[in-house]
Amino acid sequence: MKELRQILKKEFTHIFRDKITLFLVLAIPIMLVLLFGFTISTDIRHANISVMDLSADSQSKALIEKITASGYFEVVSYPKTESDINHDFKDKNIKLAIIIPQNFEEQLTNERFVTIQIISDVSDMNVASVLNNYVKAILYSFTEEYNGNSSSAIELCTEMRYNPEANSVYMFVPGIITLIMIIVTALMSSITLSREVETGTMRMLLIAPVKKVYVIIGKVIPYMILSFISTILILVISVLVFHMPINGSVWLLLFVCIIFMLTAASCGMAISALVKTQLDAMMITMMGLFLPTALLSGFLFPIDNMPYFFQLLANIFPGKWFIIAIKDVMLKGSSFIDIWEYVLILFGMASALMFISLTRLDRRR
Amino acid sequence: MALIEVTHLNKAYGKVKALQDVSFDVHESEVFGVVGPDGAGKSTLFNILTTLLLPDSGNATVLHHDVRTDYLEIRKHIGYLPGTFSLYPDLSVEENLVFFATMYQSDIEKNMPLILPIWQQLLPFKKRPAGKLSGGMKQKLALCCALIHKPTLLFLDEPTTGVDPVSRKEFWEILRSIKQQGITVVVSTPYMDEATLCDRIALLQNGQFIKMDTPQAIISDFRGTLVSLRTPDIFRLHKLLSNAPFRCTYYPYGEHMHIILEQPLEELLPQLKQFLDQHQIQFSHIQQITPSVEDCFIEIVKNSHAQNH
Known part of the structure; x- marks a missing residue:
């Protein structure tokens, strides 16, 4: 144990003497959260829209009122024909046109389904999909209120349950936590381990009678602690600045974060066991772990929309499972029973990778 | 009884034969020099003897333990100063020594007398980061770190390469005094003038021992x-x-x-x-x-x- 303490002390000395790295490791998470939260935010307010009301009855008026009252939309014109709608798209810069069919109220009372047509400007795909979701959410709640009187429904394809306002910060925070943990834990520990190989100090440690597990653990724990601090920083900012809810248990959330940290640290160790230089370790961690995690974990692009091959590929990156688990805990308020499979997958990945790196470290070539 | 026994040792990296049929013994309390130009195979030989590398064929025992199987036992009793500077440049002189002493499970106080003559020269710089020492001082610190657990056998891979002539001379005086403490020293060097300071030398060329004897005998064989x-x-x-x-x-x-x-x-x-x-x-x-x-x-x-x- 005395050796482990000494290795930890040495590693912390390295970290505290390298002020730039320390600063980056603590500042990057804050910057990323604020950046994603404020600038890449896809929330849209007061979007210009047109409504073509073909029935002009009391229910269609009620629906229009509800759409306007949401605050997301500003109805700038009430076109009469479809060519008017085309003009609105060009001249009035509308993002969306809603066409309410004739006899809306009658259909709503007598038929099982009423179809409302939405035409959206998809030149900006993200804006279009967000606005579509808003409309769908409004229609959904409109029918819910109306259903008090009747059993009919407006046809809706999507359900929006856990993030009814499609608040984008909620989607980004789990992703940012994942990426930060990969940078701080996986990248830093793979760099620091391969640095020892590169400078030859690993040789000195190898021929010393100290237990190799101590060497590995002692090198990785400090970065796990740093990464844990970053995670807490991200969570605090998300809650305080962006009012991100944590519906589940905070302790469960932190537990899942620690398990993912173990997985990320094991990835870093396994990478450093395969390469000889810091540069290789960095390139492989960035290209082989960071980028695929950012692209395939469902954080930037929904996994369901990917080609089948990439959906399969996404499974081997721990980030996917972690994001599902913490989204469930934070947004759905899931308990451990609901997410234990994801935790088990992460833990299994961590153990396998740790085993590989420990056996590789002591193997002589 | 020989502390190192090597017979018909071979090691190749792909097509490059780093060591070819090398055989030799190192006896107790001698300074054994492996002399040869860069690329002759000195570091490969040292890596095999310090159990960091496996030979392709042939046998090698260090302190009566096989380098292939008993490597953990060997590691307890050897000291190693690698050919490249292998300490932590951002840690101070003192921190490096304390760190390696702990890694080798050694008591600094107890073994201080062994390294004291060298350590005293380092004392004025003990708070300085190891990376900011001069070449000679770096090697002295590395030597302290390699000696702090009082090894039976000390391996020094080109300890004087990149060190100024005065420090080189000093370094060899230190090696003589280490030998007097009963520690057997195996040292490699590309400098032929240092060879005469060894008790016995082996001349290594292209992975082969072309001559092995005392320096005096080698000279009289001319x-x-x-x-x-x-x-x-x-x-x-x-x-x-x-x-x-x-x-x-x-x-x-x-x-x-x-x-x-x-x-x-x-x-x-x-x-x-x-x-x-x-x-x-x-x-x-x-x-x-x-x-x-x-x-x-x-x-x-x-x-x-x-x-x-």
């Missing part, structure tokens, strides 16, 4: 007459000697040209002088000299070449 002459026309002379009317081996040696003749100097001196005058080569200090280990090395290498062709 065949032929070694002639040294000083000339400002060293390059021209070097070209001309290939057409000399007598058989000789020649090579520049600092500002001198060394010529190994197969006959005594008295017989050839007139012929040699005539040859030099004929080509208008100015010279001075022409005389027969006692060969150094370097001369012996060159002679042995040239002879083995001659046998091969």
Whole structure:
């Protein structure tokens, strides 16, 4: 144990003497959260829209009122024909046109389904999909209120349950936590381990009678602690600045974060066991772990929309499972029973990778 | 009883044969030198003996333990100073020593007498980061770290490469004193002049031991007459000697040209002088000299070449 303490002390000395790295490791998470939260935010307010009301009855008026009252939309014109709608798209810069069919109220009372047509400007795909979701959410709640009187429904394809306002910060925070943990834990520990190989100090440690597990653990724990601090920083900012809810248990959330940290640290160790230089370790961690995690974990692009091959590929990156688990805990308020499979997958990945790196470290070539 | 026994050791990296059929013993309390130019296979040999590398074939025992199977036992009792600076540059001198002492499960207080003469020279810099020390000081610190657990056997891979001549001399004095403490030292060096400071040396060339003996025996085995002459026309002379009317081996040696003749100097001196005058080569200090280990090395290498062709 005395050796482990000494290795930890040495590693912390390295970290505290390298002020730039320390600063980056603590500042990057804050910057990323604020950046994603404020600038890449896809929330849209007061979007210009047109409504073509073909029935002009009391229910269609009620629906229009509800759409306007949401605050997301500003109805700038009430076109009469479809060519008017085309003009609105060009001249009035509308993002969306809603066409309410004739006899809306009658259909709503007598038929099982009423179809409302939405035409959206998809030149900006993200804006279009967000606005579509808003409309769908409004229609959904409109029918819910109306259903008090009747059993009919407006046809809706999507359900929006856990993030009814499609608040984008909620989607980004789990992703940012994942990426930060990969940078701080996986990248830093793979760099620091391969640095020892590169400078030859690993040789000195190898021929010393100290237990190799101590060497590995002692090198990785400090970065796990740093990464844990970053995670807490991200969570605090998300809650305080962006009012991100944590519906589940905070302790469960932190537990899942620690398990993912173990997985990320094991990835870093396994990478450093395969390469000889810091540069290789960095390139492989960035290209082989960071980028695929950012692209395939469902954080930037929904996994369901990917080609089948990439959906399969996404499974081997721990980030996917972690994001599902913490989204469930934070947004759905899931308990451990609901997410234990994801935790088990992460833990299994961590153990396998740790085993590989420990056996590789002591193997002589 | 030999502390290191190596028989028919081979190691290749792909097609490059780093070690070919190397056999030797190292006895207790001797300073054994492995002398050879860069790329001769010195570091490979050291990596195998310090259990960091597996040999392809052949046997090696260190402190009576097999380097393949009993490597953990060997690691407890050896000290190793690698060929490249292998301490933490951002840790201070003192922090490095404390760190490695703990890693080797050693008590600094108890083993301080062993390293004290070296440690005292480092004391003024004990708060300085190891990376900011001079080359000589770096090696002294590395030596302290390698000695702090009082090893039975100390491996030093090119400890004086990149170290200034004064520090080199000092370093070798330290090695002699380490030997007096009963620690057996295996040291490699590309500097031939350091070879004479070892008890026994092995000359390593292209992965093969071409000669192994005491430096004195190697020098007395020198065949032929070694002639040294000083000339400002060293390059021209070097070209001309290939057409000399007598058989000789020649090579520049600092500002001198060394010529190994197969006959005594008295017989050839007139012929040699005539040859030099004929080509208008100015010279001075022409005389027969006692060969150094370097001369012996060159002679042995040239002879083995001659046998091969």
